[in-house]
Amino acid sequence: MSAMLETDVMDMAAIRADFPILGQLVHGKKLVFLDSAASAQKPRAVIDAMVHSMEAQYANVHRGLHFMSERTSDAYEAVRDRTARFLNAASRDEIVFTRNATESINLVAHSFGRGVLKAGDAVVVSEMEHHANLVPWQMLRDAHGVELRIAKITDAGELDFASLEAQFADGRVKLLAVTHMSNVLGTYMPAERLAAFAHAHGAMILLDGSQAVVHRRVDVQAIDADFYVFSGHKLYGPTGIGVLYAKRELLEAMPPFLGGGDMIGSVSYERSTWAKPPHRFEAGTPAIIETIGLGAAIDYVESIGFEAIAAHERSLTDHALAVLSQIEGLNILGQAQDRGGVISFTMQGAHAHDIATLLDRQGIAVRAGHHCAEPLMGRLGVSSTARASFGLYTTHDEVDALVTGLQRVQKMFA
Amino acid sequence: MSDTAELYQTLIMDRSRHPRFAGRPADIVAEAQGDNPMCGDRVHVFVGPDGAVAHESRGCAIMTASADLMAEAVAGKAASEIAALRASFEQVVTTGTADPRLGDLNALAGVSEYRSRIRCATLPWSALVDALQAELAKPNQAEPANFKQAELANNGQAALARNDGQEDHQHG
Numbered sequence: 001m002s003a004m005l006e007t008d009v010m011d012m013a014a015i016r017a018d019f020p021i022l023g024q025l026v027h028g029k030k031l032v033f034l035d036s037a038a039s040a041q042k043p044r045a046v047i048d049a050m051v052h053s054m055e056a057q058y059a060n061v062h063r064g065l066h067f068m069s070e071r072t073s074d075a076y077e078a079v080r081d082r083t084a085r086f087l088n089a090a091s092r093d094e095i096v097f098t099r100n101a102t103e104s105i106n107l108v109a110h111s112f113g114r115g116v117l118k119a120g121d122a123v124v125v126s127e128m129e130h131h132a133n134l135v136p137w138q139m140l141r142d143a144h145g146v147e148l149r150i151a152k153i154t155d156a157g158e159l160d161f162a163s164l165e166a167q168f169a170d171g172r173v174k175l176l177a178v179t180h181m182s183n184v185l186g187t188y189m190p191a192e193r194l195a196a197f198a199h200a201h202g203a204m205i206l207l208d209g210s211q212a213v214v215h216r217r218v219d220v221q222a223i224d225a226d227f228y229v230f231s232g233h234k235l236y237g238p239t240g241i242g243v244l245y246a247k248r249e250l251l252e253a254m255p256p257f258l259g260g261g262d263m264i265g266s267v268s269y270e271r272s273t274w275a276k277p278p279h280r281f282e283a284g285t286p287a288i289i290e291t292i293g294l295g296a297a298i299d300y301v302e303s304i305g306f307e308a309i310a311a312h313e314r315s316l317t318d319h320a321l322a323v324l325s326q327i328e329g330l331n332i333l334g335q336a337q338d339r340g341g342v343i344s345f346t347m348q349g350a351h352a353h354d355i356a357t358l359l360d361r362q363g364i365a366v367r368a369g370h371h372c373a374e375p376l377m378g379r380l381g382v383s384s385t386a387r388a389s390f391g392l393y394t395t396h397d398e399v400d401a402l403v404t405g406l407q408r409v410q411k412m413f414a
Numbered sequence: 415m416s417d418t419a420e421l422y423q424t425l426i427m428d429r430s431r432h433p434r435f436a437g438r439p440a441d442i443v444a445e446a447q448g449d450n451p452m453c454g455d456r457v458h459v460f461v462g463p464d465g466a467v468a469h470e471s472r473g474c475a476i477m478t479a480s481a482d483l484m485a486e487a488v489a490g491k492a493a494s495e496i497a498a499l500r501a502s503f504e505q506v507v508t509t510g511t512a513d514p515r516l517g518d519l520n521a522l523a524g525v526s527e528y529r530s531r532i533r534c535a536t537l538p539w540s541a542l543v544d545a546l547q548a549e550l551a552k553p554n555q556a557e558p559a560n561f562k563q564a565e566l567a568n569n570g571q572a573a574l575a576r577n578d579g580q581e582d583h584q585h586g
Contacts, residue, residue, distance in 0.1 A: 349431075351474035353453055357528055358422070369453040383454040383472055412422055413475075 010308050016393050018043040018300075029363025032398045037183055037211060037342050037389030038367050040236045042297075049296035050238065050289050060285055062262055076288055079295035080278070086298045087228060087245050088219040094251065096244040096278040097286055101210040102132040104229035104244035105177070107281060108206060109136035111254040112175075112227075112246075119145030121174040124167045124203075126189075127153045127379050128182045131372045133208045137177060147172070153379065157185035157334025159194075168201045176205045180212035180228075184371045184387065185334030186317070186342035188212065195224045204250070210234055214391075215313055215340045217306040220245050232290065236391070237297030241290035244281070251277035258283040301392075309392050313341045316390050320399045327406055333380055341390030344371070347406065350413040352386040358409045359386075364402055421524035422475065425483075430475035435468045435485035444549030448541030450477075450533060457481050459541040461549065465490040467542065474534055476525060481538035483518050493546055500539045507535045 019041045024031045059068035061076045084092040098104045141148040152163035176198040198205040206227035213230040220228050232241040260283035265273035274280045329348030356368035367387040370377045444461040455473030469481040510526030522535045
């Protein structure tokens with residue numbers, strides 16, 4: 001049945017062969033990895049690029065006058081160009097490397113939040129943010145007197161525009177910080193519309209692209225995003241490398257986040273001056289090998305192409321929603337019109353943890369818990385959910401294996 | 415799924431679906447809440463004047479069954495006995511080796527195979543010890559006969575220090 005539903009233009013066997021880990025057995029069963037939204041698996045191209053760097057082309061960057069340092073600096077800075085093209089940024093200087101999306105948001109909350117925002121200004125986030133796009137703003141509120149407001153979502157799991165407009169009514173909002181794709185509900189936010197809305201109200205927009213950037217082409221100029229953040233490890237790259245895109249004039253107005261080597265103009269005992277962006281925001285030796293790995297991950301994803309990836313994941317998600325909704329007692333959270341391959345669900349009589357443990361013993365990896373979105377769980381009236389999330393290597397057969405697994409769980413808890 | 419069937423055996427399924435000691439009693443001398451920040455599970459443990467224990471559980475089958483079996487096992491026991499039981503129980507759920515003195519609590523031995531789930535089984539015990547400790551900290555109040563400060567101080571400290579694992583976190 002699933003074979004008939006395959007509408008892929010991708011050669012799934014070839015793609016799966018690119019990911020060595022997918023051949024592993026778990027508890028003696030074939031690994032069915034449905035937890036890519038937490039962190040994606042790594043293709044051979046990424047692994048090889050990182051190994052090659054360590055074996056053949058490695059030294060510290062931006063410092064040495066010797067061959068290896070110059071070559072490594074070139075490789076490192078080439079990823080900045082690559083990332084700028086990936087997001088269609090207007091300039092390579094608008095790409096700041098961080099540890100992950102969380103650090104990118106913290107950088108903005110600290111440097112833009114304290115350096116540009118003033119006490120009495122307001123920041124708006126939505127009810128469906130990952131903790132990474134909530135807690136830094138709470139910290140800014142408590143330290144700097146910036147008000148934090150929460151825009152509501154509808155029961156379908158989409159942003160409630162009436163609520164958003166109400167939050168902006170008094171003209172004090174200076175930043176709208178929202179996810180581009182929910183890590184719990186799979187909802188895509190209408191990024192361009194939100195950016196236009198924020199700008200019309202004199203506010204900037206920050207988009208948390210941790211999930212979205214994996215599934216669809218992102219064009220920060222078309223969106224007119226002021227800040228855009230993502231993590232390398234969800235994009236089939238390594239951990240320890242993340243990206244902050246910000247418009248050049250914003251970065252130029254922002255003070256540094258961390259102080260140290262590499263981010264300075266000149267240093268004396270009395271005072272220091274700051275380097276220009278993006279290096280102003282990259283204190284200390286960066287994650288050189290991981291950055292090179294990110295470059296390889298972007299190359300890999302683009303070699304497959306976002307048209308093919310998006311089509312595959314749409315077909316996979318449609319199939320999953322159809323077959324999962326046939327399981328009696330299974331409740332899928334969120335029915336957004338525009339949604340991607342992240343599906344959270346609860347099952348009557350079975351707690352998410354029990355579901356995850358029982359699926360794990362069948363080799364099926366899903367996430368269970370609050371997904372770093374505890375307030376959203378409260379909004380949805382649940383304490384935790386199970387979540388299946390897809391990557392470009394996920395197959396229809398794996399979705400069917402999940403359904404079979406869930407039917408077994410249901411039998412035990414019936 | 416024979417191995418998971420072993421963990422989710424009849425006793426655990428029965429006690430999670432139909433707990434015998436669930437609900438807030440009318441008369442409470444001590445209470446505490448245990449939270450699992452990793453998953454949002456929550457257990458509220460109540461101690462009555464006669465040393466009877468009850469719980470309100472919002473969580474997985476393992477946690478709910480563990481809370482219910484604990485309530486049964488500790489009813490009317492002295493704090494020193496509870497501390498000792500807890501230590502033995504933690505041995506069972508971490509090593510998987512049943513302890514003949516623990517009776518039905520051994521039903522949770524299988525959880526040792528599931529490292530991320532061990533805390534589901536131990537959370538109610540953390541909450542119970544917190545409840546007893548909080549009760550003893552109350553000033554000018556007659557101690558319930560069964561829970562003597564000295565006993566907890568002598569036997570409960572190692573267990574108390576473990577608490578409910580705030581160090582855990584997850585990404586997503």
